[in-house]
Amino acid sequence: MVVALVCSFFVAWLGLPVAYLLLSKKEKVAQPTGPQAANDGFGPNDAPTDATTVAADDSLELEKRSSGPSKKMKGEPAAAEHDTTAGTQHHDIPWVRSVIRHPAYSVVGILLLVGVMWFIIPRLATGFLPDMDEGAIVLDYHSPPGTGLDETDRMLRQAEKLIVKVPEVASYSRRTGTQMGFFITEPNSGDYLIRLKTDRKRSTEEVIADLRQRVESTEPALVVDFGQVIGDMLGDLMSTVQPIEIKVFGPDPTQRYALANQVTEVVTKTAGTADVFNGIVQVGPSVDVRPDPRRLAQFGLTATSFQTQLQTQLGGTVAGNVLSGEQLLNIRLRYPQAAQATLAQMRGEPVFLPNGQRRRLDELADVTVTTSSAELGRENLQAMTAVTARLDGRDLGSAMQEIQQKIGREVALPPGYFIQYGGSYAEQQQSFQELLTILGTACLLVFAVGLFLFRDIKAAGLILLVAILGPAGGSLALYLTNTPLNVGSYTGLIMVVGIIGENAIFTFQQFNDFRAEGGPVEAAIAYSIAARLRPKLMTALSAIVALLPLALGIGAGAQLHQPLAIAVIGGLLLALPLLLVVLPSLLRLAYGRGEAAPVAPVAPEKPELAVSR
Known part of the structure; x- marks a missing residue:
């Protein structure tokens, strides 16, 4: 943070003035030569002829200065036209003038940006949360x-x-x-x-x-x-820890497990996957005790009493608790050596009858040992087996796309069986839909603000067009740096739309104010760019320098915000040509049609004075 603040300080107070002077350097006005240059009020030979001529010139100059306000009050445009021309020359930037007079370059640039977004966005690597x-x-x-x-x-x-x-x-x-x-x-x-x-x-x-x-x-x-630790903890808060989860639903466990094994083979063969698990959790051998209802009824023993005694013998029963420090510990009562009992000892355990007599356990129930069986998983009351996997050097979006295509071709689902995709992929799809809604809302808000401020649908449309071209820079930066499009980078693209839309509104406000004073379109464009050049450079360069440590992954936790920083930096780099080149050209195309070229002010003829000797 300290490094970012220091860099921002130097850029704002040293780098920006130099960049502003270089970009706004005016052409030197050519000095007139010849007789007109020599005739500056003192005669053709740069020397006064006599005192009478000097006095006449002084009185003429005084008359010009005194008559200026009166002409402006009468409605003659000479003074106002002179002020407009002077302001135009003051804010005239040569490269701006040359660009806005060739709008075809900007149109080609817009088409190129649209093509970049059409080509790059489908090929971007995608993920859910930034990798750390x-x-x-x-x-x-x-x-x-x-x-x-x-x-x-x-x-x-x-x-x-x-x-x-x-x-x-x-x-x-x-x-x-x-x-x-x-x-x-x-x-x-x-x-x-x-x-x-x-x-x-x-x-x-x-x-x-x-x-x-x-x-x-x-x-x-x-x-x-x-x-990793944070990913494991976030996975515990979500549906699963693994980024890839394929849920197989169906009524028959045998058929469902067979389908899960087929899905497991597909995922295993997919490049970039690791730690593939078929979702079949086998438990160890277990002791199965099935009571005989007729024998229990014969001895007057209820099923609840039988289960309570069996639970006390094998697992123990909580009979109370004891305070240890600030924690209550349960007191569990069970038979001695119950955990180490063999199957023959378990069958010979006594069961007490209501009359006080005892019977062996195997006299009242069948005690057998079952082999390992699979755990039953359910979701929304439907039997389910979840195949999970992790990623190894591959993004989530491309891996899931390949898995879905292979499952659709190679796994045939019987009637009553279906597959759902969960894990981080499901969370990513839901988040992307919400962020897409936010992006659309942001674009509508930019258009609404422009329409409300200027009451001109053409102006609002130009502002929106420039704003929605900004994410092309962020997408290109993500593509070149091989950074996935995830929640963080998606948020950065939304921020770019707002930043460019705000600067476009300010630029059009300057343009609109100058035209309201009667200035021509080209002069208004030059004025709006010159007036907003330094703030745009300050905003863009300061933000880029401040985000550069995050984009480079410098510092603890920087990788969490690295995709957002890369997306914003790419958008800000593209914002400068959009606001300084594309927007002025669009303004000239939209508002410069049919407007007469401004007439240059004509200098008043110098009156001839008769001098008497």
Whole structure:
């Protein structure tokens, strides 16, 4: 911020005056030569003939000065025309005069800008939020379903040996059975938080690609998912952490899982995707206890009482709480060694009847062990399986476009099954629609303000035309710098429309005021440009210098606003030729037709005086 303020100060007080003098340098007026130059009131030979001639000239000059106001009051235009001509010469800029007299160049420039927007905007890389290099990595992992804690720990220790071999890694921490938000998970899942060194040579994305290759080649049983801290937290607030999410809906789990696997193959084969997951979350083997209603009724035992006793034996029951510091801790009662009980011990656990007698568990229910099964996911009460993936060196828009085309060709959906696209892509589409509405509203407001101020639909149309051409500069800057069109850069394009529209209104106001005083169109154009030249340069150059550190990614958090800064700088660079060249040419085309050329003022003839000797 300090650097930006210092740069803005030097540009505003040193650079702008020099640029203004260079751009507004007037042509030297040629001095007349010959007899007319010599005859300046003192005679043909630059010497007074006598005192009488001098006195006559002085009295004539005095008479001219005294008669000037009276002529202006009578309605003769000599004095006013002289003032207008003098003002025109004062504000006349040679390059402005030459440009506005050839409006074809501006028309070609407008067509070129329209072609640039038509060619570039569909080819821009698109994303949702700006990418940041946070210097930290979140690595989520899952070992195969049913893997014990000891085996999961052994696999992770092998992965840790690979992590410490990466030279950019400064430190790491691991959680197993829980996540970074300290949510309880399965014992075969958890995450790593990896801190990187500040003086590293590779970016975070490059380090992630290296770690992914090392872990997947050494521990193929581990399912890993890489991300960054802020992105992971924002993903928790949204529908999913992963930018790519393809939801498969359907009633039959077997058919739905088969379709999810087909979608997974399509996403895996798409270039620029990584950490692809088919969405089928397998749980480990489980104990299935199914009570026999007839046996329960025979012994007078209700299903609720049976479930309560079984819950107390295996999982425990909360019987109260105790205050520990400022936190209440639950007191859970359960049978001894319940977590380590074998299947035979579980079948022999006693169940108390209402009369005080006991029966074995296997006398009242069937106790079996089921193999791993998949978790059931629902959205809006519909069964759903979500295929997710991350991006690796590719923008979100082009990746999703290719995935949609391939799924449409290769995945045949039976009746009753359909696919929806979620993740960051859905959030991006919704945000872009809202921003497009805001952009259209901004253009309408620019037109409405121009129409309200000048009560001229032609003037409002010219102001709007110049304003909507401004985003072409921002789009070109994004394209040349390979910056995605995301929420930040889209906001910058909207800002450019407002900035150019405001400057165009001020320029037309100067033009309109000069014409209201009776000045010709070309003189009014020259006056409006000369009057607004320095403010335009000051606004554009100061803003560009202030945004330059953000555009270059200098400073902490600069990458978050980098797309916005690049879009605004590109728009401001294009704003100068739009306001100084295109708008004057359009004004001459719109208001200069049918107007007679201004007549140059005729100098009054000098009266001849008779001198008596």
